Amino acid sequence: MQQRVLKTLEFDKIRNQLMEHTSSSLGREKAVALLPSVDFSEVFRLQEETDEAAKVLRRKGNIPLGGIHDIRPHVKRAQIGGMLSSHELVQVASTVHASRQIKRFIEDLQELIEVPILLSYTEGIVVLANLEESIRNAIDEGGEVLDGASEALRSLRQQIRAREARVREKLESMIRSSNASKMLSDAIITIRNERFVIPVKQEYRSHYGGIIHDQSSSGQTLFIEPQSIVQLNNELQTIKVKEQQEIERILSELSALTAEHHDELLVMVSIMGELDFMFAKARYGSKIKGSKPIVNDEGRINLFQARHPLISIEEVVPNSVSLGSDYTTIVITGPNTGGKTVTLKTVGLCTLMAQAGLQIPALDGSEVAVFGSVYADIGDEQSIEQSLSTFSSHMVHIVEILEKADDHSLVLFDELGAGTDPQEGAALAIAILDEVYKRGARVIATTHYPELKAYGYNREGVTNASVEFDVETLSPTYKLLIGVPGRSNAFEISKRLGLKDSVIDTARSYISADSNEVENMIASLESSRKQAETDREAARQLLKDADSLHKDMQRQMSEYHQKKEELAEKAKVKAASIVEKAKEEAEEVIRELRKLRLEKGAEIKEHELIDAKRRLSEATPELNKVRKGSKAKPAKHEFKPGDEVHVLTFGQKGHLVDRVNDKEWQVQMGILKMKVKETDLEYVHTPKPVETRPIATVKGKEFHVGLELDLRGERYEDALIRVEKYIDDALLAGYPRVSIIHGKGTGALRQGVQEYLRGHRSVKKIRFGEAGEGGTGVTVAEFQ
Structure with a gap:
């Protein structure tokens, strides 16, 4: 490279x-x-x-x-x-x-x-571990050799501390003497040349004797080692020499251990x-919010919402670029400062980053090719040393590219043919593009020349592109439009800036009919594209609103069932309390009757008492009986999918979708699907067979939670958020199983989805799809 x-x-x-x-x-x-x-x-x-x-x-x-x-x-x-x-x-x-x-x-x-x-x-x-422990036991984090590194070192340092204490004690007695304040510049003990000294005034140098080690800058103070401590300092230095020798021995041992x-x-x-x-x-x-690209060696580039990594995420406009499948050359036309060069650099830089093992700033599923070489002729590079013009400088690079480019190359041309006569420059640009196209290279070129707008229509494997310009705001939007050549917008901009219509009309008359026709065609394409984007945004908003409404209805239904169960439970508890109280009162009555018979000889027979108790028991309400007003009856009709039924619990009509098990059916009631026990169903009638049509997948009147979730093209984090919401919706809908389509790709999304599903408390098991279900590109989750 x-x-x-x-x-x-x-x-x-x-x-x-x-x-x-x-x-x-x-x-x-x-x-x-x-x-x-x-x-x-x-x-x-x-x-x-x-x-x-x-x-x-x-x-x-x-x-x-x-x-x-x-x-x-x-x-x-x-x-x-x-x-x-x-x-x-x-x-x-x-x-x-x-x-x-x-x-x-x-x-x-x-x-x-x-x-x-x-x-x-x-x-x-x-x-x-032994090497680490040996070093840690001998040296602290600051690099000081510890006393415990060896017994000899410990002993020597004890001797040093003892000698230093004696020297300090002797010197302190000198600086505390009665005449010290007169003869000393300061009552302190200091060190010079690694020996203890005291600061003595120049005129009293002979009083202490000993060795002069230093003097102050003024010469008025001498740092003297008094004669009385010279011997002690000598002994101290001797021990310090031995200490240093022992330290070197320890370091040498550790160095040898390191060498091993x-x-x-x-x-x-x-x-x-x-x-x-x-x-x-x-x-x-x-x-950079990057993703792992899919790499290939077939010259195929598919970047989804790619961003230039050196431009702030808040400012950069993402663009999708496809190259190497339906076409191998893209010609981007349009005005300056529209983002053509940024698009060119984005593709080139993403390719280099991917080939260096870096993630690229694009959505998951983006694909890049591994090229043998990448060539780029970008920028206005005048060579002063070679006295070359802008055009000549570009041509030097282009000649080199044409000598080396092959079918394993990515070639990027910025303002191809610029810097010379427009007619010759356009012809030269077309010839250069033809040459690199013949060699099989992947090419993206930007140009000003209107002649190249027709280039993509006349050659197979070549497509036009442009960067969008907003005439209303007189500024570029930096959006790349594949398949649409750029417009000059000169007349529209001039009109917005106040140029008279008469001048603009005169200018239009100088433009050939063919050029006007091409410009009108481009304008029509742009208008159609904007209308399509507006319609798509409106559809997306409707989809969002419908999803919100559906979610709200599911929440309300869930709250309704929960409240119903709570009330039923309270009623059961209350009924049980009433029944228990009634039984106790009945027992009390019977006991009193028996007592009366025994005490007063009342003519009451035992079997009459037992019969009275039985009748009291039968009068007690059963908690598990269908509540009053319910019309539940044993099902005599043999239910089949498609039958219209009355769901007794909810008082709603629906139709049977499928049998869940021997006791339950899946019932469609409006937009909801629920599992209902067969005993809670009342047959209404069987509709006449009609031509079946698939339920629309667009969220609207007939919408229900789909049995599949398609995550292809999603970013990793966004995909997991969608999976979490989808599993909740599927559980509320009562589905026994769902399929999640993540594609094969790099495997990161598949693994993330499966890890989430394994950790979900309602997921019983997961598996890959069968051959007819999508294979390893699909994960099927079964609920408990």
Whole structure:
């Protein structure tokens, strides 16, 4: 891939943005060196890596990549016998610890999601716990060698502290003496040349004797080591030398231990760099709201709502571009500042990003080709050194493109043929386009020349396009219109700006009849397209309103059933209480009768008492009987699909759709479908057979929740929101099973849908569709 093309399409800015998402110098190093690959299998692997990292970030939010250092120079120096500093050893221990943390993190991940690529990386990480522990036990985080690193070091440091205490004690007695305030510049103890000294005034230098180590800038103060502590300082320095020797011995041992694991450490660093880079790509993809593209080696580009990644999401206008299937060349015409060049760069940059393993700023399902080379002639590049004009500069690049372009190339021309005589420039542009078209290259070109508007109509495999311009606001909308050539809009703009009609009419008379006819045709196409967009927006709003109404009706029906069940339950409890009270009173009456018979000899027989109790029991209302006024009767009619029935519970009429099981039927009542027990149905009549027609899928009068949900072309997050709503609607409609169409694609959407369904409490099981149902592009969910 040419460096000039990478710079022209601003791929270097993508790398700079990517660097901001790395966690270590290892990741930044890879981001700086990132280049698009021209090998299809490598591009596919890189995209899989980025997608797997993105999947982890969606589930976990982050990954522990802190504490990674580039320890390769340290390991190599240790390998040849060099001694590492304490700070370098701390970096070694930190990197070993980070590798151990991320290895455990990824191994735990496999219980939640499949991460085969990450697991293959972590298999190469050897846990060097002994090395980490040895360094941590000897050196703290700040790089200081600890007293406990060895017994000898502990002893030496105890001796140093004892000697320093004696020196300080002796010096403090000097600075607290009665004449110290007169002879000393300040009553402090300080250090010069690693020896304890006191600040003595120049005129009293002979009073303390000893060694002068320094003086103040004015020369009035001398920093003197008094003679009485010279011997103590000498002893202290001797012990410090031994301390330093012991520290070097410890560092040498740890360096040798590091050298023993140099192979494992170098592999570990390489893997950590790869992991950091993988997750940097995933984080960058999330920032630009990117998606994993489908890659092919057939020169096919299908970008859905693609955005230029270097333009703010709030400002950029997304456009869909298709190339390589029905046509291999797109000619974009229209005025300046309309967005033609941005569209050109968007396609080129998305291609380079995809071939570098980055996600692209477009909707899920977008497709890009892996090209062997990408050529771009974009911008007004005058060469002062070569004394070349704009036209000549462009021609130098075009000549180079024509020498190298083939059927594995993507060629981008901006303002083809500009900078020379319009008639010659247009003819030259047509000839250049014909040449690259013959070679089988995929081409997108922008131009001002009206002659090229007819180019797409006269050649197979070529189509026109334009960027929309709003004459009312005198500004471009930046929307790409495939199949519609651009209009100049000069007359309309002039009229809006106040130019007289007479002048405009005169100008029109100078335009040929053919040109006027073409402009009128373009205007008609634009008008038809705008009307179609208006109608589509109106249909979408009706669809939205109907969906809202349907959802509201389902909610009200659900609330009605819930309230009904609550009232029925309260009535049962109240009835049970009344019955229980009646039984108790009856028992009390019978007991009193028996008592009367025994006490007073009343002529009451036992069998009469039993018969009275039975009659009391029969008079008790049964809770499970059909409530008064219900007309439920044992079903004598053999129900069949299509029968019109009366649903006793709701007092509504409907018709039978299908038998659910031996006791229940699915009944259509208006816009609702519900499961109803057969005992709650009363046969009305069987309608005469009529010609069956499929129920309209547009939400309207006959709308009900469909048995299928089509998610193809949806973004990942939007698709899951739709699935959640659809499952709720399907459950309210009483469906036993539904089908969700996610397509085969990259598998990310399929996996996300299936993970959601597995976690839903009402989903009994899921499976892929059968051969006739869509295969692995469809997931069938069965409800409990």
